[in-house]
Structures are given as structure tokens and as C-alpha cells.
Amino acid sequence: MARRSVANCDICEKLGEYIYIKNDVxxxxxxxxxxxxxxxxxxxxxxxxxxxxxxxFYTYSRETDNExxxxxxxxxxKRVGRDEAKKIIDSEKRYAKKYKQKKLKxxxxxISTLEASERSVVLYLVETLGKGKCQPVIENDLNxxxxxxxxxxxxxxxxxILEKKIVYPLKAEKDECRQESERYTKDNVFFNIKPxx
Ligand SMILES: [Zn+2]
Numbered sequence: 001m002a003r004r005s006v007a008n009c010d011i012c013e014k015l016g017e018y019i020y021i022k023n024d025v026x027x028x029x030x031x032x033x034x035x036x037x038x039x040x041x042x043x044x045x046x047x048x049x050x051x052x053x054x055x056x057f058y059t060y061s062r063e064t065d066n067e068x069x070x071x072x073x074x075x076x077x078k079r080v081g082r083d084e085a086k087k088i089i090d091s092e093k094r095y096a097k098k099y100k101q102k103k104l105k106x107x108x109x110x111i112s113t114l115e116a117s118e119r120s121v122v123l124y125l126v127e128t129l130g131k132g133k134c135q136p137v138i139e140n141d142l143n144x145x146x147x148x149x150x151x152x153x154x155x156x157x158x159x160x161i162l163e164k165k166i167v168y169p170l171k172a173e174k175d176e177c178r179q180e181s182e183r184y185t186k187d188n189v190f191f192n193i194k195p196x197x
Contacts (some may be wrong), residue, residue, distance in 0.1 A: 006079075009054035018036050021063070022071040032177070033077065040089045041129070048080075048088050057085035066088065097131050103193065105196045110161055118152050121162060132163075132192025153191060165190040 006012045014032035021027035036049035036058060047060040057080050064073040103126050111119055120142055125132060135153065139145045144152065149193075156162040166189060 004054040006051075006054050006056045009051060009056065011051050011053050012056050012079075015079070016080045019075070019077040021075050023064075023075055024071065029075060029077065034149060039085075040092045041131075046088050046179075048085050049183070050085070055082075058087070059085075075167055096129055100126055102131075107161065110159065115155075115161075117148070118153075118156055119187075121156060123194065125162070125191065128192075130193065132165075132190055135189040136192060138191060153189075156191075161194060162191050163194045165192070 003016060011032045013154065014030045019029060019033075033049075033051065034178070037052050038047060039050045039057075040046065040048035042175070043055055049058045050056070051058075058077055059080050060077050062075045065071055070141050078166075107122065107126070111122060114122065121144075122140065124138065124142055135149070153164070157164050
């Protein structure tokens with residue numbers, strides 16, 4: 001069977017070349033967007049998705065502001081060529097490699113003194129390339145929880161390896177927690193490797 005092209009792709013036909021939606025008035029991305037596969041994260045400012053059926057690339061960006069009276073929340077999704085997508089993916093790979101090498105070197109001494117469970121949290125957070133994660137996501141991904149998890153995080157914060165932040169999940173997307181300075185809930189705790197870049 002011939003490889004599907006964007007012209008006869010059932011996912012891409014529902015997305016089109018360009019999507020701009022206002023999330024704050026309840027507009028939503030077409031359901032087909034959920035079928036795309038993330039191939040570059042948000043590290044360098046652009047998320048790149050790839051269509052699993054035809055290989056077409058899309059960039060995704062979301063901008064929010066919660067200033068009273070000036071609040072907005074918009075998402076832009078754009079079909080991009082293979083070269084443009086590859087450029088973003090490659091630069092992210094280079095960045096990731098450099099970041100991890102530098103961070104692991106920085107942490108070398110302290111990592112060797114950690115308990116295995118603490119070390120796994122630190123190595124996991126290094127993989128987020130300085131973005132950090134919400135506590136429930138870390139617990140779920142590493143299969144830890146309860147008092148045990150609490151003790152690990154507390155110990156790493158005390159040792160000055162992790163930074164703890166309280167965040168307010170603006171939109172309850174799977175691993176997305178957005179910092180919000182005024183309205184936070186005590187259960188939303190976010191951890192990142194120090195120093196935060
Ligand atoms: Zn497609």
C-alpha cells in the first residue's frame with residue numbers, strides 16, 4: 001500500500017494548514033489534534049507534532065496571560081515543512097544533550113550521596129531539561145507516593161538540589177501546571193532541579 005500523503009490523510013484533513021483558537025471562550029482544537037505525536041517539546045519555545053498517518057509536521061504554541069482585564073489564552077497550530085520541523089527537532093536534541101551533560105556534571109558529587117529513590121527523582125527531573133514537573137506527575141511516572149514521596153521531595157529540597165514551587169493548574173491538561181502567583185491551591189506542588197534555568 002502506498003504511503004498516505006497529507007492530501008488523503010484522515011487526520012490532517014480535519015486539521016488544515018492553520019488553526020487559531022481562543023481557549024478562554026471555550027474554543028477547542030479539533031479532536032484529530034489529539035492523534036498527533038509530540039516529537040519536540042516546549043524546551044526551545046516550539047512544540048512540534050507529527051502526524052502518525054502521513055508524517056506531516058505541525059508546530060504548536062499556546063500563549064496565556066492572567067492579568068485582570070487583559071487576560072487571554074490562545075493556541076496556534078501551523079503545518080510546517082519537514083526542513084523547518086527538523087531544524088527545531090535537531091536544535092532541541094543538541095540542547096538536551098548539552099543540558100544533561102552539564103547538569104549531571106554539576107550534580108555529580110551530590111548524586112553520589114543520595115539514596116536510590118532520591119537519585120531516581122533527580123535523574124527524572126534532569127530529563128525534563130529544566131522544565132520541572134508537578135508532584136502528582138512525578139509520583140505517577142516513578143510509581144512512588146504517600147509519605148515516602150513526601151520524604152524524598154523534602155529531603156532533596158533540604159539538600160538544595162530541588163526547588164519547590166506552588167502552582168495553580170490553569171488548565172487541567174495532563175502534565176501541565178502553570179505558575180500563578182495569586183491564586184494557588186496547596187495541593188499543586190511543582191519541583192524542578194536547581195538552579196532553575
Ligand atoms: Zn496526516
